[in-house]
Amino acid sequence: MRDRTSTAVLVAQVFVISLMIALFGRLFYLQIADGPRYQEAALDIQSRDIVTPALRGLIVDISGEKLATNKAGLMVTADRSILDQQNDDGKVVLERVSQILKLEFSDVFARTRLCGELPKEERNGCWTGNRYQPIPITKEATEEQVLKIVERSDQFPGIGAEPVSIRNYPSKSDERATHILGYVGPITEDDLNNELGKKYYRNELVGKAGIELQYDEALRGTPGVRTVIVNNKESVTRESKNIAPIPGNHLVLNINAKLQAAVEKELRDSVFRARANGYRGDSGAAVVMDLKGRVLAMASYPDYDLNIWENGITVRQAKELYSERSGVPALSRAIQGSFAPASAFKVVSLAAAGAANYNLANTYNCPSEVTFGDRTFRNYDSKPAGRINLVTAMAISCDSIWYQIAYDEWVRDGGLKPKPNPNDNFFKAAAGFGVGKRTGIDLPSEVKGRLPDREWKKSWYSRNKEFFCDYQARAQKSQLTPYLIALARENCLDGDRVRAGDMVNFSIGQGDVLMTPIQMAVMYGAIANGGNLMKPKIARAIVSPTNRVIKEMEPEVTGKLTVPDSTLELLKRSLRAVVTSGTARGVFSGLQAEVSGKTGTGQVFGRNLDGSAKDDTSWFASYAPAKKPKYVVVMMVSQGGFGATTSGAGVRRIYEYIFGENGKKAIFPNGPVSEIPTIDSKTS
Amino acid sequence: MQTSKSSRRVERKRVLLGTDPIINVSVLLLTGIGILLVYAATRDWFAANGQDPEYYLKRQLLNVIIGLALAYGVTLIDYRLLRAYTPIIWGLGVLGLLLVLIPGVGSIVNGARSWISFPGGFQIQPAEIAKLTIIVGMALILAERDAGAKHPTDRQVLYSLLVAAVPILLIVAQPDLGTVLIISASVIAIIATSGAKLRWVIGLIVLGISGAYLAVVSGEVSEYQLNRLRSFVDPFADPQATGYQLRQARITIGSGGLFGKGLFEGPQTNGRFVPEQQTDFIFTVAGEELGFLGSSLILILYLLILMRAFAIARRSNEIFGRIVTVGVIAWFSFQIFQNIGMTMGLMPMTGVPLPFLSYGGSSMFANMIGIGLLQNVYQRSR
16 A cells, blocks of 8 residues: 555654754754853863972071971872772782881871771871872882882882972971971862862872961962873873972071070970979970060970971871870960969959059958858968068969959959949950950961950850759769769859859969960060060061062061059069069079069869879969060970979070070070071072 | 677766765765764874874775775666575575674674674674665565555565564674664564554564563673663763763763864864774764764765655655665664764664764675665666
């Protein structure tokens, strides 16, 4: 039947035409409608950026001595994408490599693991970069070792070697400056994703802590990028652009390496001295600043050799950095350690008393103890001193005078039912000295301590109310002592209010108030320089590789003390009296330089890991010379015992270095130095 | 002697003039473009490996010349001769399909045992011969009728299906499902065109669909082919193998844009990011280097050939010519759609070449013979 055939042909024709239309439509969609997207995808496939990291700028001290340099190294890397294809995921290969490099296999193995693929507790020493970049096993291989690997490349699939520039901290003056300098490390996914407009390349090293992080942009320079077009075998077919790297700028610090080394040594010795005296002495910090806020030295104990990062950190080293047993060397106590300031805080109380219109020239009674309501507050040594003036009160560190004044002020402000606008002379004075506020030092992760004012109390209460009001059920068994239960009931009742005890404790720098050593230094610096709270500065200037000064860090005032000059004068006299006739007289006797300062011995509640009660925090905050101050020196030893004997003695010896006494050569014979040195870029 | 020679020349001239010029020009243009694309796909690659960059160019040129000669030869064949030769060629084709299944004789390319390799790097693909013999063989059987009969008898239909079924089953065994799909489409088109009862057509369509379903379920479709199907659904499922290939193909075509990167200038092509670029993925070269305009031209040339073929089918007053023409149309159009559709992500991945463009002798020869058949019918219908 002809008709049926014709129909079949027609149907076929319609069908074929629709097939062709489908192809046209799809072609249009791919090439025109969606073309740009595919063009981009194609470019992604074909082009490769070969990034040559820029030579990182040097970090030098104020005399031009190099604190952080670059040196040539041989890097041995592992390519995980190849290793993972081995039957044993490359274990045998890594084992061979560790033998040649004389490294522990477990370290090499850990180093080549991505942090993300490990459980949290096993991440020590893991690789923070990603799978698709060669992972450094070491950067300090010898030529001989590399030759062994390269010559038998069939035995070492996925293992590569190349020359690299490695960051080196030479410690020429025996300084470590661990917490100042920080370190560099591979870029993480967070770095790549987080930064606002900053462009990183995968194989770049970036600052991870300290100055290396804070001034990363200046130090890093601009990496060179060569974009090439590759084929499916990844061989380069042509070059599309080539931008040479621009080396990073150098950074000059206010730090003096020799002083830094001395401060580190004296801090360490002070910690050991505390231990020799039977205290735990777990950690410490020391700061030396000039009156403009330039940080001349800053140490934190314990510290560690920064070179472990670039040399390839071992699992043990990585663990220790954050272990409490080894004192958490990663933590910079100077800016991240908050401690009760204790008597060193009394400068605030004296200013508060002045603001509250107490006659500062009067004498006040210093009994051995005072009682408010049902609580008794004792002097530190529980001894009465009779009627004394405030200079003497500071010198001998009488507590009871400040108890009395603080209590009276508290009552005047309404006690437990505070007036609508309480004077809060103590809180205001503390805030005026920068307590509870970050100093703004040019280092990352500074903490702000704590000013336990009325607002803080309220927020603290709202966070802990439920715990205290349900203490019996929620507290651990060991915490269920009658005293703590009573305390909890009290806290549940009126924990949102500043109580008499809070105020009384606050007046001697105890209770909830916490300060960092750097805050203490800024506070004493303000007293010494006539009332300016300075922003502490580690960096002095950014200097180009050709020694052109790009940016100078000028001193910055962040606040002014509201203390009248007369009070300031009294303060200075008191602080001088501490050293000449007070609590620090013994440890400073014989020192030519005239030092003014204050001891602090802070009680700490809480227990150590082994269950023993914590020892006192030892503080000494000071400046010198007394009449024309040039330096501020603060030392704090955690669980170090008495302020004078531990920290005071340490500060004294730091002054000996500064002024050149007791057989030491003066580090600053003509006062602090702030001229920008010429940097020799060539040598490493 | 003198006169007979000149009269033969006249005869030949008449014959050449008696072919459809649009088809001739389109085929010549397509093969010309194909030669250039094969060259574009291989020159950098061969040059980079220190080999003659014109190797594929020369071989494809030779393929086209032989193919054209074959096409011309077919236009000359008397249909009675077809009758005589077709069973023999069909038998040879089936024999070839049997041979490829013997390990050591048939070589496996892309998971299918579909080639017979001869010494000297020469290979033939018996499935291509089978396509032709199925179309002609079925047409011969179905066109055989008593005077006045309007449709083939059921016995004829059965015989014709048997002619198709033997090679199809052998190709399923390879397994080369792309070719099976194309041949099945031709078979259905041929049965429909023959005027056979509608239930045959419907029955075959149902059989085709359920056969495909059974093949997947029974595991006749290998893991390899399932992977191809899976990566068609989700190109990122298997990024290293087929998914990669399909994604690269799509990106390569898409990046061509309106005007393309210019002949020989495609970075995706020159970087050989798409595997099998000169054969199954030749359309990606067109897409990248010639852009939407050039690729559209190729589609239009195909469309011209197919539309002229439909005209031939319609004009043909004998059932044999009509069946052969529709068979060839179904073959060409499905192969084109399958191949281009695959490169653009419309169809799952199978290893069928693109008519007239892909590098390769067997398929070029088969396609050219197909064109010869169309022209043969064209002449006869004048």
